[in-house]
Amino acid sequence: MQTETTIISRYKTYHYIENLSQYVGQEIVLRGWVYHKTGKGKLQFIQLRDGTGIVQCVVFRGNVSEEVFEKAKELTQESSVIIKGTVREEARAPSGYEVDVLDIQIIQLTKDYPITPKEHGDTFLLEHRHLWLRSSRQHAIMRVRAAVVKAIRDFFDGNGFKLMDSPILTPNACEGTTTLFETQYFDLGKAYLSQSGQLYAEASAMALGKVYTFGPVFRAELSKTRKHLTEFWMVEPEMAFFDLEDDMDLAEDLVEYIVHYVLKTCRRELETLERDITQLEKVKRPFYRMTYTEAVEWLNKHNVPLIRKLDGKEVEEPFPWGEDFGAVQEEALMEQFDKPCIIHHYPAKVKAFYMKRDPENPELVLAMDMLAPERGGEIIGGSQREDNYDLLLERIKEENLPLDAFQWYLDLRKFGSVPHSGFGLGIERTVKWITGAKHIREVIPFPRMIYRIFP
RNA sequence: UCCAGAGUAGCUCAGCUGGUCAGAGCACCUGACUGUUAAUCAGGGGGUCCUGGGUUCAAAUCCCAGCUCUGGAGCCA
Numbered sequence: 001m002q003t004e005t006t007i008i009s010r011y012k013t014y015h016y017i018e019n020l021s022q023y024v025g026q027e028i029v030l031r032g033w034v035y036h037k038t039g040k041g042k043l044q045f046i047q048l049r050d051g052t053g054i055v056q057c058v059v060f061r062g063n064v065s066e067e068v069f070e071k072a073k074e075l076t077q078e079s080s081v082i083i084k085g086t087v088r089e090e091a092r093a094p095s096g097y098e099v100d101v102l103d104i105q106i107i108q109l110t111k112d113y114p115i116t117p118k119e120h121g122d123t124f125l126l127e128h129r130h131l132w133l134r135s136s137r138q139h140a141i142m143r144v145r146a147a148v149v150k151a152i153r154d155f156f157d158g159n160g161f162k163l164m165d166s167p168i169l170t171p172n173a174c175e176g177t178t179t180l181f182e183t184q185y186f187d188l189g190k191a192y193l194s195q196s197g198q199l200y201a202e203a204s205a206m207a208l209g210k211v212y213t214f215g216p217v218f219r220a221e222l223s224k225t226r227k228h229l230t231e232f233w234m235v236e237p238e239m240a241f242f243d244l245e246d247d248m249d250l251a252e253d254l255v256e257y258i259v260h261y262v263l264k265t266c267r268r269e270l271e272t273l274e275r276d277i278t279q280l281e282k283v284k285r286p287f288y289r290m291t292y293t294e295a296v297e298w299l300n301k302h303n304v305p306l307i308r309k310l311d312g313k314e315v316e317e318p319f320p321w322g323e324d325f326g327a328v329q330e331e332a333l334m335e336q337f338d339k340p341c342i343i344h345h346y347p348a349k350v351k352a353f354y355m356k357r358d359p360e361n362p363e364l365v366l367a368m369d370m371l372a373p374e375r376g377g378e379i380i381g382g383s384q385r386e387d388n389y390d391l392l393l394e395r396i397k398e399e400n401l402p403l404d405a406f407q408w409y410l411d412l413r414k415f416g417s418v419p420h421s422g423f424g425l426g427i428e429r430t431v432k433w434i435t436g437a438k439h440i441r442e443v444i445p446f447p448r449m450i451y452r453i454f455p
Numbered sequence: 456u457c458c459a460g461a462g463u464a465g466c467u468c469a470g471c472u473g474g475u476c477a478g479a480g481c482a483c484c485u486g487a488c489u490g491u492u493a494a495u496c497a498g499g500g501g502g503u504c505c506u507g508g509g510u511u512c513a514a515a516u517c518c519c520a521g522c523u524c525u526g527g528a529g530c531c532a
Contacts, residue, residue, distance in 0.1 A: 041488035117493050222456050426532030
């Protein structure tokens with residue numbers, strides 16, 4: 001990723017590894033950490049990282065004082081150093097450049113750095129997440145994550161959307177109460193960590209037209225898979241006067257833009273991650289689309305059954321219309337596709353109370369999910385919202401949701417109600433798909449999972 | 456929450472039909488080497504075999520309980 005703006009400090013001039021090509025033949029000063037070191041008699045090779053990249057610094061006994069050479073020999077993994085040297089083009093180096101060292105200043109000599117270049121187990125790495133982030137693979141993932149976030153902001157800001165952040169502490173449950181983190185809010189009773197900014201985004205859209213919220217959301221689900229976090233980041237656009245078709249078009253535009261932006265700005269990171277770039281290059285509009293009913297027909301035509309557990313035994317049956325898809329169905333469906341697919345018009349009973357009924361079939365709602373290829377899973381869930389006061393009230397009562405808490409939400413259907421739509425895109429699911437990371441915990445700096453809140 | 460599985464050196468693991476079973480590689484320390492990048496070669500130090508009970512002449516090994524963690528399911532982004 002190239003920096004698009006350069007900040008020149010009034011106080012110091014820093015050289016960064018990602019800009020080395022500008023300094024060939026010049027003497028520069030690099031500040032960073034020893035990523036790795038190998039020695040061979042009169043030669044010491046220091047892999048130096050500074051946050052922007054890694055470069056090999058070569059210390060030759062004949063070029064430096066005895067004191068400097070001894071310092072080079074003494075260096076350990078993750079020692080912090082300031083290195084003065086000359087930049088040289090070097091065909092043998094992965095980055096194309098090397099630094100011939102003239103002087104070394106050791107800031108701190110690190111002892112017993114826990115993460116070695118050898119293999120480690122998941123548990124050990126997670127215990128050391130604060131250090132694991134320094135490893136090249138994690139470093140690359142975090143840079144892609146930053147690019148994904150920037151792409152999202154650029155996309156919405158550049159298309160007439162206004163950022164309208166939703167509160168994190170809320171008095172009401174958006175989609176049921178069993179999966180909420182609860183806290184005591186002074187004398188006002190229970191407050192909950194928000195599961196979604198959507199309801200507030202709807203209010204915001206009635207004020208500003210096209211809005212998006214972007215922030216962390218919290219789900220106390222007892223999920224223990226490689227696709228779930230209890231704290232994750234979600235971007236949720238909400239648009240007045242958009243119907244489901246508009247919503248799906250926008251979702252496609254957004255995802256295409258994100259993937260294109262990452263391909264454009266994160267080539268080196270994707271190489272580090274050994275990601276198959278040709279797969280990402282296929283992500284161009286239009287994506288695939290099918291209705292829920294078509295998807296069920298496809299599943300039955302291809303003998304993908306529903307697996308139920310009865311008395312501890314697994315029983316297979318043809319996939320019945322009305323059942324929600326599980327991991328097996330999702331993966332089977334997506335294996336035929338090389339770019340994302342939107343499934344829309346779901347049965348009302350498997351979807352949330354705020355989704356609008358299909359005027360042509362009251363058993364359906366105007367909902368859509370986007371599934372990513374290459375086992376990326378569900379990255380987007382969205383819908384056109386119910387804008388009829390009476391129908392929404394009915395649904396709230398059916399779900400036994402506390403009416404008091406939703407009075408303000410019902411107000412939106414009382415004062416100038418209009419058709420409107422929106423969706424939520426999970427940042428981590430998206431980054432996981434784009435980077436090809438094996439587990440979602442790798443794509444957020446400090447993952448929060450059902451059995452882990454450290455570090 | 457449910458179903459599986461795992462805890463032995465700093466790390467990754469072998470040993471697990473009970474009896475030379477306290478082991479290997481890496482990391483670390485010492486030395487050799489002008490092209491290494493998971494360097495190589497020689498030498499060295501390093502252990503509550505997760506915890507607590509039980510069976511036995513004898514337990515890292517078998518049994519029970521607990522703790523911690525991992526994978527998967529459902530739910531979802």
